[in-house]
Amino acid sequence: MKEREAATSVPMLANYFRSGVPDPATPLSEVEFVALDLETTGLEPRQSGIVSVGLVPFTLRRIRVAGAGYWVVRPRRTLDEASVLIHRITHEGLAAAPRFSAVLPELLQALAGRVVVVHYRHIERPFLDQACRRWFGEGIEFPLIDTMALEGWMLRRGRTRLQRLADRLGWRRRASLRLGTCRERYHLPAYGAHHAMTDALATAELFQAQVAWHLSPDWRLEQLWL
Amino acid sequence: MEVEQLDIREHLRRHPPFTFLDEDRLNQVSGSVEIAYFRAGSDIVVLGQEVADLHYIRQGSVEMFRRSGEFYNRLGEGDIFGQISLISGRPARFPVRALEDTLIYFIPGSQFRALYNELEEFADFVEVEDRTRLRQAGARSREGTEMLATRVGRLVQRSPVMMNASGTVLEAARAMTEQGVASILACADGCDPDHPQLVGIVTDSDLRGRLIAAGLPYDTPISAVMSEALITVEADDYLFSAMMAMLRHNVHHLPVMQRLRPIGVIDLADVAGHGTRNSLYLVRNIHDQPDLDGLKSLLPDVRGSFLRMVGEGATANMIGSAVAMIGRSFKQRLLELAEERLGPPPVPYCLLALGSMARDEQSMLTDQDNALILDDAFDRSQHDAYFRSLAEFLCDGLAELGYTYCKGDIMATNADLRQPLAVWKERFAGWIARPDRPALLNSSIFFDLDGVHGETRLADTLKQWIAEQASRAPAFLGCLAHNAQTRTPPLGFFRDFVLEKSGRYQDSLDLKRRGTAPMVDVIRVHALASASVAQNSFRRLDDVAAAGFLTNSMVADLRDALEFLAGTQYRHQAFNLEQGLAPDNKLNPVTLEAFDRRNLKDAFRVLSNAQRFLRMRYRVVQV
Structure with missing residues (x-):
């Protein structure tokens, strides 16, 4: 992070890198997290655009709705019909929205110094990286915790060797790792899916539940982040 | 954001x-x-x-x-x-x-x-913190009426005037005049003055009616003119019970007892001076009507009396007793009219009230549940024609007065429910000794019974006998406890809906089926287990607490919850009547104020806990 701060010529990124990330040995109970969710027009960062961003800061003790952020942005490419349906954001709704570059400063500030928590790591990090490359000419990287990966690991861990063998041989259908299904396991309420703000909140709650059930607040950050 | x-x-x-x-x-x-x-x-x-x-x-x-x-x-x-x-x-x-x-x-x-x-x-x-909320709701409705809060003992102004039963009426009249009282108590001759054994009471009206009008001499012993079947109240009883005893037995003077000793006499004026009077006059009026039409002409007053009690914030216990008392008076008067028409009964009989009337917990929405106990000298071929006519007169009359015929045919018109005492005992013995859950479900109404007219001692004998048998029959109690868990309360309310345990919604709530009735069921089990002869749920709770079957706080919770559930039911029926609608028990949560909504939820919680406790307390015995 220090090297990146020195190396970058973009002040906004320099700020972000200056806040750094917590020491890998920090126990989870002392970490400031931020749950992040992006809704996009597709899965491929180079070809798809960001439609909306939701985030909410939290610790293991509290999720702070007052600090939450939500932005609808205008993607470079037009929306295809499928993602209109999924996100319920229409072309008209987007016409008035700002470009992603306009919200990036606020977004980076909200992420600074915090550990990002997402559900499914292959969206948020590559899309943010791609967006920064496009606007600043250089990307960003950051460590994150993936509740989906965590859930998969916990489910496997809970299984006997015989069950694991059966899993490998494909005798048994894998348990679903979708956000809503994972939440059900912890008796968390059902929310409407595919809204960046709601999904970020849902992810924060899921992570609290996962730690309450399977880990402990004493675990070190480095044991979880990817 | x-x-x-x-x-x-x-x-x-x-x-x-x-x-x-x-x-x-x-x-x-x-x-x-x-x-x-x-x-x-x-x-x-x-x-x-x-x-x-x-x-x-x-x-x-x-x-x-x-x-x-x-x-x-x-x-x-x-x-x-x-x-x-x-x-x-x-x-x-x-x-x-x-x-x-x-x-x-x-x-x-x-x-x-x-x-x-x-x-x-x-x-x-x-x-308000959760539980106190329910208690405060009860306290609020108790304000404005002293009938429940005042103990009879407080009304006693002086010690009673007493004399030996062999004394003459002249001596009695002189003593009453000197002391300025309207009644004198008669004791058995030669009994200990500190623990006098009461044998009767003589009142002003007895002297007028039984002595002067009958032309008897002044040296007649008071035992010849006194009322013998002495009705008394305990000093600890609430004023309200005294009023009910007077109405029920149609007497104006009640000796007040404390540890088997009379400490005074209260009369109707003492009681009537304290609050809710209207049902008292209504009951008198019922007894004065010459025919069915006369009785029907009182129906607006019945409604008015009910609305006034609800409006004045009377407790559910008072309202239930008063409504039952009115119904009881209708039955008594109808049977008197029937006897005038049919002649005296061939053998002694007792009309039994079953269910809510027997419990003194009647509402404005009620059907007639009754039966006849006949003297064991009853011979069906010889006597039953009379009792069938009597029952038809009664039940048809009640239907005219708005008490709908019982759909389950639990009415004296059903020949099966006109039986001598011995047969009734046998029937109860069967239910108790060989309990069968489904059968018991239909007969639980018989375990709330009370004599209304005729030889009420027949009913008292039966009650006593049932209490003794039931308390010693764990299998029976187990079945009864099991049945008492079948009707469960809802969890509570969402905005406009009743939320069921299953997570489903309903748009209205049957207050009786889901509230008061299962609560009464729960209390009945404990009462029968503790050999209580009381029928009223609040009295049953007193007995249960005295027998140590439930802790005082559990009893207090049940009492508050029942009071609130029944009170809500009465208020809802009053609301129906004021809107010009037929009274029902279907509560729409939209009409509930937040305060009541919250209390109802608390009451349901108490009921639910009580049902769970039953499950543990009375292990269900498989038969």
Whole structure:
């Protein structure tokens, strides 16, 4: 992070890198997290655009709705019909929205110094990286915790060797790792899916539940982040 | 932050006290919420902890405990806790633990205080901690009437005037005049003056009617003119019971007893001077009517009397007794009219009231449940024609008076329900010795019985006998306990719906089926187990507590819950009547004020706990 701060010529990124990330040995109970969710027009960062961003800061003790952020942005490419349906954001709704570059400063500030928590790591990090490359000419990287990966690991861990063998041989259908299904396991309420703000909140709650059930607040950050 | 999209706001909006918030405030509160997840079994609030936020249960349920670790309360989705600490500024008094996996919304103290200071309804709602709320509701309805709060002993002004039963009426009249009293008690000759054995009472009207009008000489012993079947009350009884005893037995003077010793006499004027009078006059009026048409002409007064009692805030116990008393008087008068027409009965009989009338818990929506106990000299071929006619006259008359025919045919017109005492005993013996759950479900109504007219001692004998048998029959009690769990209360309310345990919604709630009836069922089991002969649920609870079958606090909870459930039922029926509708028990939650809604939920919780306790207490015996 220090090297990146020195190396970058973009002040906004320099700020972000200056806040750094917590020491890998920090126990989870002392970490400031931020749950992040992006809704996009597709899965491929180079070809798809960001439609909306939701985030909410939290610790293991509290999720702070007052600090939450939500932005609808205008993607470079037009929306295809499928993602209109999924996100319920229409072309008209987007016409008035700002470009992603306009919200990036606020977004980076909200992420600074915090550990990002997402559900499914292959969206948020590559899309943010791609967006920064496009606007600043250089990307960003950051460590994150993936509740989906965590859930998969916990489910496997809970299984006997015989069950694991059966899993490998494909005798048994894998348990679903979708956000809503994972939440059900912890008796968390059902929310409407595919809204960046709601999904970020849902992810924060899921992570609290996962730690309450399977880990402990004493675990070190480095044991979880990817 | 645009909270519009958030589930938080929509959830808060549906639950009091947030139902009182306008959009701006609701948005503000929703945007300031903090959230945390608690795994089942984990601590949410520990004893003595500083409480900075109002806690709102978004999902799951929690249990609160007393300092001693004793269970205090259970709260579920949409409930709040922590408000007492916030208001008082004192640390938490009740530790709270997650019973299920629970998601809590924390509403910052600053937000809470703003709402508390600015919104009257919000403040009213949060000020009362859960259980006390129910008790306060009861206390509120008790204001404005002294009938229940006053003990008979307090009305006694002087010690009773007594003399030996062999004394003459002249001596009696002189003593009464000297002492300025309207009645004199007769004791057995030669009994201990400190523990006099009462054998009768002579009143002014006895002297007029039985002595002067009969032309008897002044040296007639008072034993010849006194009333013998002495009705007494205990000094500890409530005034209301005294009034009921007078109405029921049509007497004006009641000796007041304390530890088997008479300490005074109260009369009708003493009682009538204290509050609710109207049902008293109504009952007198019923007994004066010459025919069925006359009785029918009193129906508007029945309604008026009911509405007035509800309006004056009489307790459910008082209302239920008064309505039952009115029904009882109708039956008595109808049977007198029947006897005038049919002639005297060939063998002694007793009309039994069953169900709510027997329990003195009648409402304005009731059908007729009755039966006849006949003297064991009864011979069906010879005597039954008379009793069939008597029963038809009674039941048809009652139907004209608005007591609908019983759909289950539990009426004296059913030949099977006109039986001599011996057959009734046999029948009850069968139910008790060989209990069969489905059969028992249909016959539970027979376990609330009371003699209304004729030889009421037949009913008393039966009651006594049932109490003795039932208390010694664990299999029977087990079956009864099992049946008492079949009708469960709903969990509570969502905005406009009744929330069922299954998570489903209903748009209305049958207060009787889901509230008062199962509560009465629960109390009946405990009463029969403790060999109580009482029929009224509140009296049964007294007996159960005295027998030590339930703790005092459990009894207090049941009493409060029943009082509230029945009171709500009466208020709802009064509301129907005022709207010009036929009274029913179907409560639509939309019409409930938040205060009542909350109390009802508490009452349901008490009922639910009581049903669970039954399951443990009376192990169901498989037969």
